[in-house]
Structures are given as C-alpha cells and as structure tokens.
Amino acid sequence: MKKILFISNNASRTGAPYVLLLFLRWLKKENKKIEIHILFLEGGDLLEDFKEVATVCYNYSDILIKKPFLNRVFSYARQKINKNNTRKDRYIKKIANQQYDIIYANTIATVSFATILKRQCSNQPKLIAHIHELNTTIKEYLPNFNEYVHQIDLFVSVSQLVIQNLNTEWDVNPLKNHLVYAFSGKEANKANNHKKVFEVGASGMVYWRKGDDLFIQVANYLKIRYPEIKIKFTWVGQIYNRQRNIVEADLEKANLKDTVFFIGEQSTPENYYKNFDVFLMTSREDPFPLVCIEVGKLGIPIICFEKATGTAEVLVDGGGFIVPYLDIVAMAEKVVLYYNDRALRNKDGDLNRVNFSKFTVDNMGEKILNCIESV
Known part of the structure; x- marks a missing residue:
C-alpha cells in the first residue's frame, strides 16, 4: 500500500x-x-x-x-x-x-x-x-x-x-x-423560472480578486443607462466588516441600496443561485471557480472577462459571453441582451447544464x- x-x-x-x-x-x-x-x-x-x-x-x-x-x-x-x-x-x-x-x-x-x-x-x-x-x-x-x-x-x-x-x-x-x-459535488438541478424579478448574481469572498467593485459598477451603469429596467443584483459570499463598510458607502452614494444586495456567506448558497437569471463572473483572476460549475449545472448563463478565468474555456462552446477584460459596459449590455431575450437565456442555460455536467x-x-x- x-x-x-x-x-x-x-x-x-x-x-x-x-x-x-x-x-x-x-x-x-x-x-x-x-x-x-x-x-x-x-x-x-x-x-x-x-x-x-x-x-x-x-x-x-x-x-x-x-x-x-x-x-x-x-x-x-x-x-x-x-x-x-x-x-x-x-x-x-x-x-x-x-x-x-x-x-x-x-x-x-x-x-x-x-x-x-x-x-x-x-x-x-x-x-x-x-x-x-x-x-x-x-x-x-x-x-x-x-x-x-x-x-x-x-x-x-x-x-x-x-x-x-x-x-x-x-x-x-x-x-x-x-x-x-x-469539480463540484453539487447535483445538477434547475433554476427557479417562476419568480417575478430579473436577478443578476455573483458569488465569492468580497475582495479585490473577485471584483465586487466591478459588480457594483455594472449595476450602476444599468441604472443610469436603462432606468426603465428593473433588475435585482445579489452577491453571495463572505464579507468582512472593513469591506462591508466600503461596499455600503458605494451603494449609498450611487443610490443602489434598493437594487444591489451583499447577503454574506450562506450555508446553502444554491438556494440563492437558483433564483439567478444571469451569473456575472467579475473576477480579475479565477482559475476555474466552483461556483461557475454549480450555477452552470443549474442552467444559468454566465458572463465573464477575457483572460481572467478558466471558465471561458467552457463558454467558448456557448452558454454565455466572454467580454473584454474589465469592460463593465460590455458586460452590462450582455445582461440587457439576456433581459430582453428569454429564448437566448434559456438556450445558453441549457448548454451550460450539459457542458458543466462533466466536472x-x-x-x-x-x-x-x-x-x-x-x-
């Protein structure tokens, strides 16, 4: 032995x-x-x-x-x-x-x-x-x-x-x-398609590498450019007091407190993931994040940055969009595309369910x- x-x-x-x-x-x-x-x-x-x-x-x-x-x-x-x-x-x-x-x-x-x-x-x-x-x-x-x-x-x-x-x-x-x-041990399920509010999600510990500031910037761009669109933004993941103070100050100054929510670490994050219509991978560096496997298995489209994550190696076959690095305008516009095109959203979600099931x-x-x- x-x-x-x-x-x-x-x-x-x-x-x-x-x-x-x-x-x-x-x-x-x-x-x-x-x-x-x-x-x-x-x-x-x-x-x-x-x-x-x-x-x-x-x-x-x-x-x-x-x-x-x-x-x-x-x-x-x-x-x-x-x-x-x-x-x-x-x-x-x-x-x-x-x-x-x-x-x-x-x-x-x-x-x-x-x-x-x-x-x-x-x-x-x-x-x-x-x-x-x-x-x-x-x-x-x-x-x-x-x-x-x-x-x-x-x-x-x-x-x-x-x-x-x-x-x-x-x-x-x-x-x-x-x-x-x-790879992930979570079983593949389906997202919740019976809710009323379009929800954009993200996940991870709140710090520079995960791009929580970029997540807020996407929400801010959409609020200014498309004020008629009603979208909820939810970030699931650990947040320490110092970071929370910074995040809450940004949300207050940008008038986003009723739109963007950092809900902290959750024992069953999949209960929140299944409510997402789109998942934003705003990370500056993320080799192959497990959360993308988990939301992919749920049938949720993913938008990520080019040259920032191994998740892009799966998305080249469909299931989301790879936008230029740190281009929050391009990322936000892809969110709008999914908001307006439910058929595309379902198509990319179904692709992810298949493509991420092998991990x-x-x-x-x-x-x-x-x-x-x-x-």
Whole structure:
C-alpha cells in the first residue's frame, strides 16, 4: 500500500480544500490501496470531514499556539542547548520519518512547506503540486516560486489558463504539467423560472480578486443607462466588516441600496443561485471557480472577462459571453441582451447544464489518480 501525504493550506469551505476533500472521499470509496495522511497549515470548518477519510491528520497551526509560561521557559532552555532542535524542526522531522511515497501540495500556499518536508525525507518521495492559482496570486503568496519549480516532479493545473501561465511565466516543463479541471459535488438541478424579478448574481469572498467593485459598477451603469429596467443584483459570499463598510458607502452614494444586495456567506448558497437569471463572473483572476460549475449545472448563463478565468474555456462552446477584460459596459449590455431575450437565456442555460455536467469527482478524480500513479 502506498502512503501519500496531502498538504492543504487550510480546511475551510472554499474551493481548493473542498475539491481536495471530494477527491479524498472518492479515493477512499474506490479503495485504491492508498493510505491517506493529511497535513493542514491552518484549521477550518471541514477538519472533521477530512478526519473521516484520513488515516492521520496533522494540524501545523497547533504547534504555533502559545504555550503556558513555564512551558515556554523550558522550551527556550532546550532551544539554547540545541539551537537546531526547535519545535518546528522536530515537528517536520516527525512527519518526514513517516517515509511517504508522495507528497501532494494542494495550492501554491503549501509548496514552500512541501519542499522543506521533501528535503527532510530520507527516502526521496515524489512531489506533486496541484495549482489552483494564476499569476498575480502566485506572486502574492510565493513571489520566489521559480526557486521551487525544479523540486516539483509533477504539476496538476485546474485550467488551460493555469497551464499557460505556469509554462510561460514560471518556466514549468510542459511535459510535467497536466490539466485536470476542478469539480463540484453539487447535483445538477434547475433554476427557479417562476419568480417575478430579473436577478443578476455573483458569488465569492468580497475582495479585490473577485471584483465586487466591478459588480457594483455594472449595476450602476444599468441604472443610469436603462432606468426603465428593473433588475435585482445579489452577491453571495463572505464579507468582512472593513469591506462591508466600503461596499455600503458605494451603494449609498450611487443610490443602489434598493437594487444591489451583499447577503454574506450562506450555508446553502444554491438556494440563492437558483433564483439567478444571469451569473456575472467579475473576477480579475479565477482559475476555474466552483461556483461557475454549480450555477452552470443549474442552467444559468454566465458572463465573464477575457483572460481572467478558466471558465471561458467552457463558454467558448456557448452558454454565455466572454467580454473584454474589465469592460463593465460590455458586460452590462450582455445582461440587457439576456433581459430582453428569454429564448437566448434559456438556450445558453441549457448548454451550460450539459457542458458543466462533466466536472464531477468521478470524471476528474480518475485523472488526478492517473497523475499520482504516473510518478
């Protein structure tokens, strides 16, 4: 039986950890004779779910928690005696001694830790990096990523856009870079077609990468250019107080408080998605967002920016529109097109229901396993 250590940046209910959890559940169900160990750099809401599929779970953040005063004194004394024997070093050596066959780094945020661990292992395990990020985010989290590339034996990229970025910007060998699209565990359903208000939706944590400011600008353009059109705008996703203050100030000044709603994180976001007539992917960078898979399966058209998301790789076959990067006027005009043409909206929604239905754990899990077996 092979033993693999999967490293996750956290166990939160967000894209990359959720995809990893779905894959590990599938791996355990398929009984592929792989012993699953997981290391989290931070905790999160999905910790208990991960524990159900793993033989061993490590939480690196546990060793960073402050210890009682006397324990810190004794720890400091031990470090003075042997400067190299720090708590962190001992923790890494303990894990390295498990003699893993493969270390699997899920997201760019885990690559640095994974390479440190690989160097500590005496049996020279293979290192796989599952990359869910594009260039700006890579530069934000690991600006010296080029120093780690040669230590990675295989890359799993979640879209062609990610592959292109890794190969051209970070000099990754194309032969080591494999495409496996992200996937969702949500079942395909139908949107709610019996409501009275035309609703434009968006989703994600409210911060610069997701483009919440662009979402507001689309709504503002439509209010000024088409005052006779009645459209509701709804954003589903986590919003911290600082961002909420900024958003509410924008809505107040633009007189949009009765039109645009940021409803925060929801335990069952699909209950809101099914009310959307159109979904706006306003992200500046989004490799292959799960929300697009989920709204696509609901039969909802998607509008996104060119060069910003791997979702465009699906929309080239229909199901929505790809507009020039940051062109909120073009995006808004496509919303008006759907508003006025229900038949087009239904046609593109039906295409999405078909095209996004293939992004399942059964289809993509087998591809990830093939990557693992290849090393």
